[in-house]
Amino acid sequence: MTGSTPAAIIIRWADEVGRMKIKIENLQKSYKLSRRVNQAALRGITVEIDQGEFCAVIGPSGSGKTTLLNILGCIDQPTTGRVYFDDCEVTALPERELVRIRQSLIGYIFQFFNLIPTLTAFENAQLPFWYAKREERERYVKNLDRLFAEIGISELKKRYPGQLSGGQQQRVAIARALAHFPKLVLADEPTGNLDSHNTGEIMALMKRESKKLGASFIVATHDLSLLEHFDKVIAIKDGMVERVTLNKNDETR
Amino acid sequence: MFRLGKLAFLNTLRNKRRSLLTVIIIVVSFIVLSIFQGYINSQRISWREMLIHGEYGHLQVFHRDYFEDDNTALEHVITEDQFKTLAGVMDKIPEIGYYTGRLNLSGLIGNEYASKIFIGSARDVSELAELHYFSPVKDGQFLTEERPDGILVGYKLAEKLKAGVGDEVMLMAHSRLGSIEAINATVIGLLNTDSYSVFNEMGVYLRLESAEELILGKLYHYIVILLDSYDSIPRVKSLLEAEIGKSKLPLVVKDFAEVATFFMQVVGMYEGYFLVALVVLAVLIVFSLTNTIYMSITDRTKEFSTMKTLGIRDKTVFALILLEGTFIAFFGVLLGLVLAYLSHLALNSLQLTLPPPPGSSDRIPFYVLFDLFRNLKLAAVFILVAALASVFPAYSVIKRNIMKGLHTQ
Numbered sequence: 001m002t003g004s005t006p007a008a009i010i011i012r013w014a015d016e017v018g019r020m021k022i023k024i025e026n027l028q029k030s031y032k033l034s035r036r037v038n039q040a041a042l043r044g045i046t047v048e049i050d051q052g053e054f055c056a057v058i059g060p061s062g063s064g065k066t067t068l069l070n071i072l073g074c075i076d077q078p079t080t081g082r083v084y085f086d087d088c089e090v091t092a093l094p095e096r097e098l099v100r101i102r103q104s105l106i107g108y109i110f111q112f113f114n115l116i117p118t119l120t121a122f123e124n125a126q127l128p129f130w131y132a133k134r135e136e137r138e139r140y141v142k143n144l145d146r147l148f149a150e151i152g153i154s155e156l157k158k159r160y161p162g163q164l165s166g167g168q169q170q171r172v173a174i175a176r177a178l179a180h181f182p183k184l185v186l187a188d189e190p191t192g193n194l195d196s197h198n199t200g201e202i203m204a205l206m207k208r209e210s211k212k213l214g215a216s217f218i219v220a221t222h223d224l225s226l227l228e229h230f231d232k233v234i235a236i237k238d239g240m241v242e243r244v245t246l247n248k249n250d251e252t253r
Numbered sequence: 254m255f256r257l258g259k260l261a262f263l264n265t266l267r268n269k270r271r272s273l274l275t276v277i278i279i280v281v282s283f284i285v286l287s288i289f290q291g292y293i294n295s296q297r298i299s300w301r302e303m304l305i306h307g308e309y310g311h312l313q314v315f316h317r318d319y320f321e322d323d324n325t326a327l328e329h330v331i332t333e334d335q336f337k338t339l340a341g342v343m344d345k346i347p348e349i350g351y352y353t354g355r356l357n358l359s360g361l362i363g364n365e366y367a368s369k370i371f372i373g374s375a376r377d378v379s380e381l382a383e384l385h386y387f388s389p390v391k392d393g394q395f396l397t398e399e400r401p402d403g404i405l406v407g408y409k410l411a412e413k414l415k416a417g418v419g420d421e422v423m424l425m426a427h428s429r430l431g432s433i434e435a436i437n438a439t440v441i442g443l444l445n446t447d448s449y450s451v452f453n454e455m456g457v458y459l460r461l462e463s464a465e466e467l468i469l470g471k472l473y474h475y476i477v478i479l480l481d482s483y484d485s486i487p488r489v490k491s492l493l494e495a496e497i498g499k500s501k502l503p504l505v506v507k508d509f510a511e512v513a514t515f516f517m518q519v520v521g522m523y524e525g526y527f528l529v530a531l532v533v534l535a536v537l538i539v540f541s542l543t544n545t546i547y548m549s550i551t552d553r554t555k556e557f558s559t560m561k562t563l564g565i566r567d568k569t570v571f572a573l574i575l576l577e578g579t580f581i582a583f584f585g586v587l588l589g590l591v592l593a594y595l596s597h598l599a600l601n602s603l604q605l606t607l608p609p610p611p612g613s614s615d616r617i618p619f620y621v622l623f624d625l626f627r628n629l630k631l632a633a634v635f636i637l638v639a640a641l642a643s644v645f646p647a648y649s650v651i652k653r654n655i656m657k658g659l660h661t662q
Contacts, residue, residue: 103564
């Protein structure tokens with residue numbers, strides 16, 4: 001990553017110091033349903049995520065969890081409000097810069113795994129560093145090898161998604177999200193499509209890797225039984241932060 | 254690029270039935286156009302060779318002002334000395350197999366029944382052996398050494414003169430000196446030139462020696478040159494032009510395509526038909542391929558959104574879709590090339606014939622000539638069309654909203 005654009009600077013900075021703080025200021029998002037009717041999805045969210053924090057966003061369906069994750073993932077823009085990655089206001093960046101941020105700083109885990117069926121598990125996991133230079137690529141592949149081994153899917157590398165169970169696919173998706181040493185991992189209902197056994201394992205896996213890599217995790221979930229896994233729980237209701245809970249019972253707001 | 258190519262290739266195999274249907278459309282279209290092209294090709298070459306070896310030769314040499322005149326005027330002609338100088342050059346060029354001079358003239362032809370205007374072509378008797386592809390002789394024989402006074406008369410002109418083979422006529426024409434000269438001649442043959450009907454009405458073929466008696470000189474309007482092959486035209490033409498320039502002769506060299514303009518027009522017409530067929534089938538391919546790609550990308554909306562979410566750039570997604578369309582076309586064209594070649598062989602082995610043209614009782618052999626270079630050009634057009642057909646679907650994908658894409662099933 002070279003250059004002196006805001007994206008290049010924040011990517012280089014985050015890479016050098018190995019961490020990134022996320023600050024969300026008065027985030028609002030509304031969707032136009034018709035010419036006169038707007039639907040507010042977020043109504044002024046202000047929250048901070050510290051480096052390496054394993055964080056949950058909870059709330060009922062339609063509360064704005066996914067919208068918040070989309071904006072943090074730089075695939076959507078707020079109507080008003082700002083998102084900062086350290087000192088860089090990513091909500092002010094053009095799409096070209098956001099693509100770079102997505103490539104370098106963010107990992108994504110989806111509810112339905114979203115693996116490309118024509119690529120093997122290992123090829124799927126290499127997608128985030130499609131454009132990486134040779135040395136970078138070698139570093140990322142090495143990390144992937146480690147991740148596949150730790151996650152216990154080394155023997156599945158050459159299998160196609162159609163040949164994997166749901167739990168195995170989500171493990172591949174987690175490896176994909178972490179392969180390029182992202183500073184922020186966004187997971188939208190990552191266990192929503194898994195049985196309870198796999199859910200527990202996936203949660204433990206994500207938390208372990210979060211601590212190991214120092215990446216902040218923001219996990220959207222409506223499964224309240226999972227909250228014990230998180231450092232911080234942000235409860236959203238009707239597009240607003242209802243409460244932020246630290247370490248289970250440490251309520252700050 | 255390799256990764257992208259591999260991904261595109263594998264994607265084309267995802268819905269085999271859909272891809273196969275498009276490949277079949279491309280294959281069939283390619284074969285149809287290839288055979289059509291093969292037929293035009295065979296017609297073009299056979300007709301070209303017939304005209305070259307029947308009348309025009311590969312090259313013709315004229316006085317440089319010939320085309321500014323009435324083509325029977327005796328002002329801008331090739332003189333005997335110029336002819337001899339050029340003959341000396343031509344004799345040294347190995348690619349030249351035969352050459353002969355010709356003279357156009359006009360005047361009156363008459364007998365005891367009527368006098369009519371004729372347009373004449375004075376030729377050497379050796380033409381019968383060399384430029385023999387068409388026999389214009391309807392009745393009787395061609396000009397011959399044995400009958401020095403022999404002429405051939407258009408059959409309709411002969412009817413007007415109530416003359417037949419063996420009858421005597423008189424030819425009158427202006428000499429190069431302005432006097433009116435006349436010779437007696439015997440009709441030894443009747444002309445029937447299908448392609449040039451004015452010669453049936455007014456035409457007379459006579460020996461160069463007879464023409465010399467009429468115009469009082471040894472002159473030529475043009476020289477017809479036959480080469481060893483059509484491919485030798487550019488080399489021999491430039492050689493002759495160089496020698497003409499060196500000898501400061503007031504002559505110009507024209508190749509077959511420059512002289513036989515109507516041939517080029519007809520070829521152009523055939524090429525036009527081909528172009529229309531190409532456009533029609535190209536539109537069919539565009540619709541088919543666009544539909545295939547659209548269906549494919551609609552099925553994969555979430556996949557493209559995932560790729561974009563993971564940081565894959567729009568131009569990479571665009572290239573991926575373009576490559577998929579191009580691969581389908583490539584398979585189709587590759588298969589089409591092989592099957593088109595086999596179809597050419599099969600059609601030629603059947604020895605088919607087409608109905609005879611008007612005025613003829615001979616059926617025309619249906620022959621198709623496979624020209625690899627032209628087929629490769631056609632293949633390139635197909636692949637280009639396929640790439641273009643993928644542009645709209647690809648564009649629609651990169652314009653699609655990522656979030657909406659992620660939430661499609």
